[in-house]
Amino acid sequence: MNAGVPWEEVESLYYKALELPVQERIALLASAGPALRQEVESLLEADASIELLNAPPIHLAADFLNAQPGALLAGDRVANYQIESLISIGGMGEVYLARDPARKLVALKVLRRHLSANVQAADRFETEARAASALRHPNIVTVYEFGKSGAGLFIAMEWLDGPTFRTVMEAGEVDITDALEWAAQAAAGLSAAHAGGILHRDIKPENIMLCKDGAVKILDFGLARHGKPLGPDPNSMGASGTISGSLSGTLLYMPPEILRGEAATVSSDVFSLGAFLYELFTGRHPFAGATPLDVLEALESRHVTSAASIRSAVPPEVDQMILRMLDREPDARPSAQEAWQVLRKRKNPAGP
Amino acid sequence: MDPPKSAVTSLLAAWSKGDPAALDELMPLVYSELHRIARRLWNKHQQGNTLQPTALINEAYLKLAHAENTTFQDRCHFFAVASTAMRQVLVNHAKSRLSAKRGGGNADVPLDELQRAADQEATDIVSLNQALEALETLDPRKSKIVEMRYFGGLSIEETAEALGVSIATVNREWRLARSWLIREMRGESS
Numbered sequence: 001m002n003a004g005v006p007w008e009e010v011e012s013l014y015y016k017a018l019e020l021p022v023q024e025r026i027a028l029l030a031s032a033g034p035a036l037r038q039e040v041e042s043l044l045e046a047d048a049s050i051e052l053l054n055a056p057p058i059h060l061a062a063d064f065l066n067a068q069p070g071a072l073l074a075g076d077r078v079a080n081y082q083i084e085s086l087i088s089i090g091g092m093g094e095v096y097l098a099r100d101p102a103r104k105l106v107a108l109k110v111l112r113r114h115l116s117a118n119v120q121a122a123d124r125f126e127t128e129a130r131a132a133s134a135l136r137h138p139n140i141v142t143v144y145e146f147g148k149s150g151a152g153l154f155i156a157m158e159w160l161d162g163p164t165f166r167t168v169m170e171a172g173e174v175d176i177t178d179a180l181e182w183a184a185q186a187a188a189g190l191s192a193a194h195a196g197g198i199l200h201r202d203i204k205p206e207n208i209m210l211c212k213d214g215a216v217k218i219l220d221f222g223l224a225r226h227g228k229p230l231g232p233d234p235n236s237m238g239a240s241g242t243i244s245g246s247l248s249g250t251l252l253y254m255p256p257e258i259l260r261g262e263a264a265t266v267s268s269d270v271f272s273l274g275a276f277l278y279e280l281f282t283g284r285h286p287f288a289g290a291t292p293l294d295v296l297e298a299l300e301s302r303h304v305t306s307a308a309s310i311r312s313a314v315p316p317e318v319d320q321m322i323l324r325m326l327d328r329e330p331d332a333r334p335s336a337q338e339a340w341q342v343l344r345k346r347k348n349p350a351g352p
Numbered sequence: 353m354d355p356p357k358s359a360v361t362s363l364l365a366a367w368s369k370g371d372p373a374a375l376d377e378l379m380p381l382v383y384s385e386l387h388r389i390a391r392r393l394w395n396k397h398q399q400g401n402t403l404q405p406t407a408l409i410n411e412a413y414l415k416l417a418h419a420e421n422t423t424f425q426d427r428c429h430f431f432a433v434a435s436t437a438m439r440q441v442l443v444n445h446a447k448s449r450l451s452a453k454r455g456g457g458n459a460d461v462p463l464d465e466l467q468r469a470a471d472q473e474a475t476d477i478v479s480l481n482q483a484l485e486a487l488e489t490l491d492p493r494k495s496k497i498v499e500m501r502y503f504g505g506l507s508i509e510e511t512a513e514a515l516g517v518s519i520a521t522v523n524r525e526w527r528l529a530r531s532w533l534i535r536e537m538r539g540e541s542s
Contacts, residue, residue, distance in 0.1 A: 007490060014531075015524055043528065046535040053498070053530045056505040057477055059469040060442055060449075061408070073444035074451070085451050150384070 005036050013040045018047075072096060072110065072151060079149045081108050081156060097159065106144060107160065111153040122153060129155045131221040135196045139189030141209075141219045160219075162212045165205035165280065173283055176313045180346055183277050183318075185216035187340035190273055193218065194266045194336050201264050203272035204253040205279065251295050252285055256328045259299060267330035270339065274325025281318070282310040286326060300328075315346050364429050375433065382430075382437040385412040409434040409504055428514035432496070435504030442503060443481045446474035483536040487529065493517075494529040501526055 013032060017025045017040060025044075029037050072094070076083045081098040087107070088095045098108040111125045129146030136142065142158040165182075168174065174182075186208055193200055200207075200221060207220040255271035258264055278286045286305075287298035304326050308319040321342045327333050334342075360381060366374035386408055413430045449470070480502075488495040493515065500506045500514065512522045 011528060014528055018524075018527070042535055043531045046531040046538070047527070049534050050527065050530045052534060053480075053502055056502055057442060057473040058505075060446060060473040060477060073441070074448050075440070075444050085448055 005039050009036055010039050010043070014043055017044060076151075078108060078110060078151045078154050079145075079147055079156075081106060081154075083108070098156075100144070100156065105159040107157045109155040109157065110151055125153050125155070128221045131198050132157070135193055135198060137189060137192035139185045139216055139218060140192060141217050158217075160209055160211050160217055162210050164219075165208045165210060165276065168210050169205060169279060169283065174280055176281070176311075179281050180315075180318070180343060181214075182210065182216050183280060184340060184343035184346075186218065186273060186276070187336055187343055189216065189218040190269055191336035191340045194269070199264055199266060200269050200272075203269050203276065205276055208276065251292060251299075252287055254299065255330070256299050257330050259296065265330060266335065267333045270325050270333045270336055271327075271330070273336065273339070274322050274333070277322050278304075278307055278326065281307045281314050281322070284310060317342055318346050360430070361426065364426060364433070367433070368429050378433055379437060382412060382434050383440060386434070386437055386441055409438060409506075425513060428510050431504055431506050431510055432500060432514040435500040435506065439481070439499050439503040443477055446477040446481075449474045450478065479537050480533065483533045486536060487532060491529075494525050494532070497522060497526050498529050498533065 013028070013036060017028055020028060029041060032040070072078065072083045072086070074083055074085060078096075078098065080101050084097040084099060084105075086094060087097055094110050096108045096110065098106050100106050109125075109128075111122065126146070129143055132141060133143035133146065141160060143155060144158070145154075145156040147154055190200065190203065198221070200218065202220060203218070207218065209217045209219055211217060253272040253275045255264075255268040258268055275286055278284075287295055287302060289295040289298050304323060306319050307322050308314045308316060321334060321339055324332065324334050325339060360378065363374045363378045363381075367378060409431060412434060413427060484495050484498060487498070496515065497511055500511045501508075506514075508519055508522050508526070511526075512519045515522070
């Protein structure tokens with residue numbers, strides 16, 4: 001673009017030239033000053049490709065309609081937060097990367113409006129917000145705000161960057177020093193939740209994250225309860241009540257007393273954490289089975305091989321502690337704090 | 353006394369009388385209605401949807417303005433506003449789509465033809481939007497014509513009515529605007 005040429009002159013010459021046959025067009029342009037001429041010639045040249053903008057972007061419009069039903073877009077606002085991008089879509093809603101008014105990154109969990117009307121879903125969403133916001137600990141995801149907006153219910157949480165332990169363990173054998181460090185942090189987080197009177201009730205590798213800075217964080221307090229023992233909860237058997245593929249994932253971390261229909265206690269969380277730690281240290285799940293029924297049987301009655309017999313580098317006191325965490329008798333299990341102390345000492349053997 | 357008009361119709365009237373604040377009030381209504389319609393349409397026909405932006409805008413208008421008795425002129429004014437909202441919707445969607453691609457994670461997913469076309473349009477739209485912003489400072493009316501024709505999918509006649517100019521003017525300015533934008537987009541990529 002030549003800034004020296006008045007736009008009105010460019011326009012007028014361009015329109016005149018377009019109306020003329022080629023021969024006369026050349027003559028007309030030749031009579032113009034060099035800057036104006038160059039400007040108009042380059043526009044006429046681009047005119048040949050003009051069909052590029054003829055059709056509206058219907059594929060993109062269709063994609064907008066198809067791909068992200070109801071999803072918020074970059075620039076949309078939810079209360080005081082501005083959406084940057086969509087991170088994941090789940091049955092319970094979407095998780096977005098967003099910015100708060102101070103431009104700080106947050107993870108924004110939004111319960112879709114049509115699910116906000118579903119009492120059970122809204123209740124679970126609120127439970128998560130209240131449970132996690134009651135806790136402040138470096139190994140528990142921090143909740144900043146819970147509220148309602150035009151888009152639905154939302155929870156603004158600390159933005160965490162990193163894989164979950166499901167992904168970490170799938171990537172291959174975990175170094176023993178790393179495993180001790182991460183196990184200690186996970187136990188510290190659970191211990192803090194219990195100290196704050198919160199049961200998590202859904203401890204599994206999918207709900208524990210390894211951040212890029214090395215911090216381990218417990219997430220997803222959607223099934224959490226305040227610590228007083230409650231009666232059997234039908235939800236603990238999965239929303240549909242059937243043993244499906246996705247439930248069997250959760251099933252692997254479900255303590256025997258819950259399977260028997262008893263109330264969840266802090267010891268139930270300890271069992272689930274123990275199953276995760278076993279897997280973290282050995283790469284094998286203590287109750288793995290080909291079918292959900294096999295898993296159920298294993299949880300009820302299979303003898304658990306010690307972690308050290310699978311991987312000799314597992315320190316003996318850690319090995320013992322994991323076995324105790326997996327005891328079928330809830331009262332025989334250590335507390336999360338006790339587990340944390342064992343792991344912490346082992347992590348820094350020379351330390352205090 | 354006049355019968356109560358819909359909020360949208362009054363806002364449109366205020367805006368066409370030159371009240372810029374009316375547009376600020378109108379835009380979020382239009383924008384969220386477009387979102388809402390898109391969401392509902394998605395539930396209706398999940399597959400192979402090639403709905404035109406115009407269809408979305410028309411439906412948004414019928415909803416927002418309760419438009420049985422409104423004139424062609426009213427509707428055209430609405431289209432001018434809706435095209436701006438549509439531009440925002442599509443540009444934001446294009447950006448989200450492209451940043452999701454960069455983020456990786458779901459690589460190796462085979463793309464069908466529609467996906468590939470949408471990818472191409474997403475890339476084009478982001479650079480077109482940039483060029484359009486430049487045209488806006490040079491010649492706002494031409495940029496508006498492009499917005500209505502390209503993003504809104506409106507006809508030459510509808511565009512002329514909404515802008516209060518002749519069909520001949522829209523025709524020639526639409527042509528110059530496209531040439532200018534294409535040149536601008538080439539310059540940017542070379």
